[in-house]
Amino acid sequence: MKDHLTIVKHPMIQHKLTLMREKTTSTAVFGQLLREISQLLTYEATRDLPLTTRSIETPLLQMDAPCLAGRKLALVSILRAGNGMLEGMRDIIPSARVGFVGLYRDEETLMPVQYYQKLPDHLEDRCVIAVDPMLATGNSSAAAIDLIKKAxxxxxxxxxxLAAPEGVETMKKAHPDVPIITASLDDRLNDVGYILPGLGDAGDRMFGTK
Incomplete structure (x- = not known):
């Protein structure tokens, strides 16, 4: 992928995102919409995966048919909100290996604090898709990518x-080689690091916590 930032403006994605933004949307519906949007975004994130061919038998004849080349993909969820996207992505790529990076944001410094890491092996031979619903300050995302690269x-x-301009800039400076795929580039961050207009805290809305 060549572009550092790709905004996927498909009408179904934008419609479902509007439903997610509404504060009256229930926890159950929010989670289902996130799963559905994640499925659609996965198509864009995997658009340029390399293909090879293998010989198969259809009910009528033999053919050389296209299939994914190389090792199975790795999906890495940035906990906890990343898990909401992970489910939809695994619907599309059920054979993918799955890893987790646990980070939380210090509410005073807005800097990430690591508390967990479990990643698949042979990452150097896999396409890795890191997932987190919100790219706000970008500090946690950049730290997670640091850990994935070290592996x-x-x-x-x-x-x-969703992404904020501040988060996109942070990621571009820290990891210019990592493309970002998102459904929306929102306006800005507020004074406590939340995306505006945004949709609130994705983890809280997904899991019904505050």
């Missing part, structure tokens, strides 16, 4: 639901 990954994409 050997070279081909990394970052998939999010």
């Amino acid at each position: 050997g990954a070279k081909d990394i994409r970052f998939l999010c639901l």
Whole structure:
């Protein structure tokens, strides 16, 4: 992927995102919409995966048919909100290996604090898609990519639901080689680091916590 930032403006994605933004949307509906949008965004994130062919038998004849080349993809969820996107992505790529990076944002410094890491092996030979619904300050996302790179990954994409200009800039400075795929580039961050207009805290809305 060549572009550092790709905004996927498909009408179905934009419609579902509007429903998610509404504050009256229930926890159950919010989670289902996130899963559906994640499925659609996955198509864009995997658009340029390399293909090879293998010989198969259809009911009528033999053919050389296209299939994905190389090792199975790796999906890395940035906890906890990344798990909401992970489910939809696994609907599309059920054979993908799955990893987790646990980070939380210090509410005073807005800097990430790591508390967990479990990643698939052979990341250097896999396409890795890191997922987190919100790219706000970009500090946590950049830190997660740092950890993924230290584990050997070279081909990394970052998939999010919403991005703020500040987060995109942070990621571009820290990881210019990692393309960002998102459904929307929102206006800005507020004084406590939340995306505006945004949709609130994705994790809280997904899991019904405050």
